[in-house]
Amino acid sequence: MDYKQLKNLIRTDNENLLKFINKDEIEWLNKHFKFINNLLMGKTKPTEKKYENFVDVIKNKKEPSTTPEKIYTKFAEYFYEQIKKSKIKPVDPNIIFNGVEINPSGLRPEGPSVDLTDEERGPYGE
Numbered sequence: 001m002d003y004k005q006l007k008n009l010i011r012t013d014n015e016n017l018l019k020f021i022n023k024d025e026i027e028w029l030n031k032h033f034k035f036i037n038n039l040l041m042g043k044t045k046p047t048e049k050k051y052e053n054f055v056d057v058i059k060n061k062k063e064p065s066t067t068p069e070k071i072y073t074k075f076a077e078y079f080y081e082q083i084k085k086s087k088i089k090p091v092d093p094n095i096i097f098n099g100v101e102i103n104p105s106g107l108r109p110e111g112p113s114v115d116l117t118d119e120e121r122g123p124y125g126e
Helices: 003-009 023-041 049-058 067-085
Strands: none
Touching (some): 049 067
8 A cells, every 4th residue: 555545544533543642642553654654665764763662663562652743553453453354455565467477388488598586476477
């Protein structure tokens, strides 16, 4: 999911999100979400110790202790719950042709000079 799709989930009329955090927390998260997202994606470097602690909490290296850490942790729980409920399986954009073999049977190149070994996908692109 990209930033805009995630940001669209943070609304006070989102009934599923209200099961995890209250309206004041949603408004706080909506206000600070761009900074938090940039911090977690590495676009913004943590300049203070509290930001480093925040990143560590989200990476499950520490327990949440501050209010912002607790709010974002609850939002992450909501997001994981939504993924579990989703009937659509996420598509990995890094897989060429959505998991279809690169060289299907009958079209595989041969010969002594052809090296088909690929560490990630196997010798036949599977």
